[in-house]
Amino acid sequence: MNASKMTIDINEKPPIWKWIILALQHVFAMFGATILVPILVNGAAGSEVLTIPVALVTSGIGTLIYILCTKGKSPVYLGSSFAFITPLATGAVLAGIGGAMTGAMLVGLIYVIVALIIAIVGKEWLQKILPPIVIGPMIMIIGLGLASSAVSSIGIAAGTEAISIKGVIVALFTFLVTGLVMLKAKGFFKVVPFLIGIASGYILSCILGLVDFSPVLAAAFFSVPDFVIPFVSYTPTFAAALTIAPIALVTIAEHIGDHTALSTIIGKDLIKEPGLNRTLLGDGLATLTAALLGGPPNTTYGENTSVVGMTKVASVWVIGLAAIFAICLGFLGKFTALISTIPSPVLGGVSLLLYGFIAVNGLKVLIENRVDFSKSRNVIIASSMLVLGLGGAALTFGSVTVSGMSLAAVVGVLLNLLLPHEDEEKEETKTEEAKIEKEEEKDENKEEVENTLNILDHPLVEHKLSILRDKKTGTKEFRELVSELGMFLCYEAMRDASLDDVEIETPMTKLIAKRLDEDKYAFLPILRAGTGMLDGLINVIPNAKIGHIGMYRNEETLEPVRYFFKVPKDIKNREVLVLDPMLATGGSGCDAIEQLKKEGVTKIKFLCLIAAPEGVKRMQEEHPDVKIYTAALDEKLNENGYIVPGLGDAGDRIFGTK
Numbered sequence: 001m002n003a004s005k006m007t008i009d010i011n012e013k014p015p016i017w018k019w020i021i022l023a024l025q026h027v028f029a030m031f032g033a034t035i036l037v038p039i040l041v042n043g044a045a046g047s048e049v050l051t052i053p054v055a056l057v058t059s060g061i062g063t064l065i066y067i068l069c070t071k072g073k074s075p076v077y078l079g080s081s082f083a084f085i086t087p088l089a090t091g092a093v094l095a096g097i098g099g100a101m102t103g104a105m106l107v108g109l110i111y112v113i114v115a116l117i118i119a120i121v122g123k124e125w126l127q128k129i130l131p132p133i134v135i136g137p138m139i140m141i142i143g144l145g146l147a148s149s150a151v152s153s154i155g156i157a158a159g160t161e162a163i164s165i166k167g168v169i170v171a172l173f174t175f176l177v178t179g180l181v182m183l184k185a186k187g188f189f190k191v192v193p194f195l196i197g198i199a200s201g202y203i204l205s206c207i208l209g210l211v212d213f214s215p216v217l218a219a220a221f222f223s224v225p226d227f228v229i230p231f232v233s234y235t236p237t238f239a240a241a242l243t244i245a246p247i248a249l250v251t252i253a254e255h256i257g258d259h260t261a262l263s264t265i266i267g268k269d270l271i272k273e274p275g276l277n278r279t280l281l282g283d284g285l286a287t288l289t290a291a292l293l294g295g296p297p298n299t300t301y302g303e304n305t306s307v308v309g310m311t312k313v314a315s316v317w318v319i320g321l322a323a324i325f326a327i328c329l330g331f332l333g334k335f336t337a338l339i340s341t342i343p344s345p346v347l348g349g350v351s352l353l354l355y356g357f358i359a360v361n362g363l364k365v366l367i368e369n370r371v372d373f374s375k376s377r378n379v380i381i382a383s384s385m386l387v388l389g390l391g392g393a394a395l396t397f398g399s400v401t402v403s404g405m406s407l408a409a410v411v412g413v414l415l416n417l418l419l420p421h422e423d424e425e426k427e428e429t430k431t432e433e434a435k436i437e438k439e440e441e442k443d444e445n446k447e448e449v450e451n452t453l454n455i456l457d458h459p460l461v462e463h464k465l466s467i468l469r470d471k472k473t474g475t476k477e478f479r480e481l482v483s484e485l486g487m488f489l490c491y492e493a494m495r496d497a498s499l500d501d502v503e504i505e506t507p508m509t510k511l512i513a514k515r516l517d518e519d520k521y522a523f524l525p526i527l528r529a530g531t532g533m534l535d536g537l538i539n540v541i542p543n544a545k546i547g548h549i550g551m552y553r554n555e556e557t558l559e560p561v562r563y564f565f566k567v568p569k570d571i572k573n574r575e576v577l578v579l580d581p582m583l584a585t586g587g588s589g590c591d592a593i594e595q596l597k598k599e600g601v602t603k604i605k606f607l608c609l610i611a612a613p614e615g616v617k618r619m620q621e622e623h624p625d626v627k628i629y630t631a632a633l634d635e636k637l638n639e640n641g642y643i644v645p646g647l648g649d650a651g652d653r654i655f656g657t658k
């Protein structure tokens with residue numbers, strides 16, 4: 001697994017001030033979603049089902065439970081799940097708060113049961129009953145099912161008697177700010193577009209006089225949230241159980257996706273350690289506890305996973321402190337009263353994007369998994385799910401009703417298991433299966449492919465890189481650093497070198513020592529910038545032979561243009577280290593390696609100072625046998641093909657040509 005370096009790792013506790021600031025960042029990331037869920041559930045149900053203070057406290061408690069269940073090995077915050085907005089609202093309409101909360105408890109129990117089964121028999125069965133053709137339409141239904149509530153929050157639903165122009169302006173403004181943040185924001189701000197949208201819409205609402213502050217004035221500074229407890233506040237009833245509980249299957253599938261994404265971000269396979277059974281158990285017990293206190297189901301979700309990637313902080317200590325902050329916020333009466341004064345057009349403005357965003361994620365599941373809609377069976381499954389999920393269907397068996405989204409989920413799972421494959425589809429299915437087998441084979445090799453990337457992990461390297469990247473660093477120092485880092489990379493690349501036994505005599509005694517046969521190696525700098533690294537490597541292996549390959553990038557197409565190639569005659573018998581400070585699109589590196597392979601070279605390594613994910617991907621695809629050694633894996637390429645943050649044009653900086 002590609003370890004994208006974390007600045008603070010899972011079990012590291014940061015210094016106190018940093019700890020507080022980082023935890024607050026997580027609170028901001030979870031805040032938008034966590035407060036929106038109670039507001040939207042109440043709006044859709046037409047009565048108070050959930051409260052913001054309880055949602056905040058239960059998300060904090062849930063996160064602490066999750067940390068315990070995962071033995072402090074999975075750094076993510078749990079917030080209120082959007083998937084349950086419609087089911088909880090429908091459940092409350094059908095069977096009151098008691099019905100909604102009993103349904104939420106069952107969701108937690110389903111997670112726990114699935115976690116136990118996975119611990120015993122593995123997770124393959126889950127993928128069989130919940131393939132992309134079931135999950136994609138379900139996620140679309142979750143988003144689209146909420147569309148009408150967004151429209152009425154804005155105040156423009158068909159039949160609205162007097163449309164409030166101020167309300168529409170606020171909704172439009174909130175929508176535009178949220179959209180612009182999504183499009184243009186950088187770093188942490190990119191993770192919290194909905195929160196920024198709500199804050200901006202709220203400020204405009206205050207200016208336009210749409211906010212009623214009387215609940216804030218009336219609220220106490222500190223107040224205990226109104227926990228809703230079974231047998232104290234209500235008698236549990238299963239009347240809405242089938243309307244709410246089946247959605248757990250969908251959120252479990254999302255849970256797997258989220259944890260796979262988080263694993264890639266932190267470079268540790270969470271599906272293996274602490275294991276999917278433990279992460280699911282964490283979500284399940286968190287949801288069960290939340291429901292016992294009157295809160296919505298808790299789950300991991302996109303914003304909280306992304307914030308780990310953006311901040312490169314994976315510390316569970318930070319997540320734990322964020323959870324404690326959320327619990328404390330729930331007890332601040334004035335604060336939660338202030339949140340409750342957010343006018344509905346503000347919520348309408350963010351929801352316009354948010355619900356569509358959820359629906360589009362469902363589409364993405366279908367597209368990314370290449371679900372083939374020329375097959376009738378896929379059309380039947382998706383069509384029936386969409387119509388049942390969005391058409392307001394409900395089936396009642398005695399006192400129990402299964403409605404809308406849950407009915408769609410149950411029908412989708414059953415149709416997928418029961419529908420036969422059509423005759424002409426069988427052949428295709430076989431090829432599909434063969435494809436999947438191949439994909440699985442590829443997946444097995446993937447680990448190997450991923451392992452071709454080696455990132456130097458050393459504080460001194462980071463220190464040197466920071467000087468190298470600095471645009472104030474002059475040519476002389478830049479050149480010396482490129483060479484020095486080249487030497488470090490050479491040490492790393494030679495980690496697997498085989499050594500020969502030689503007999504030597506120390507001033508004390510004779511001994512059989514190990515020596516490198518330097519004649520087995522050649523260096524191949526890519527002109528110009530690669531020559532900057534050469535000195536460093538020659539210092540380490542002075543007898544290696546040296547070839548040169550000349551190419552520059554066409555500024556328009558970014559494709560390499562060759563202009564020189566001269567290599568030692570016996571190059572094919574040598575292991576060749578290709579040198580280039582920058583692996584950007586990967587065009588130059590891949591082309592150089594291709595030319596070497598044409599010369600018969602079989603052992604090749606690629607050494608660079610800074611790599612872009614795009615270049616790494618291209619090299620891993622075109623030359624999966626070539627190990628890449630880099631001092632840093634940067635964020636991305638910009639529109640001109642330069643690495644960001646990068647260091648600028650390496651050749652120009654080494655040779656002072658600009």
Ligand code: PRP
Binds near residue numbers: 527528552554587650
């Ligand atoms: C730079 C760099 C690499 C190439 C990387 O060379 O030294 O060779 O760009 O980009 P790529 O991965 O997108 O191919 P440049 O073309 O600027 O030539 P130079 O060494 O003469 O500066």
Ligand code: URA
Binds near residue numbers: 649650
């Ligand atoms: N080449 C460079 O020199 N720098 C980059 O950022 C990309 C390609």
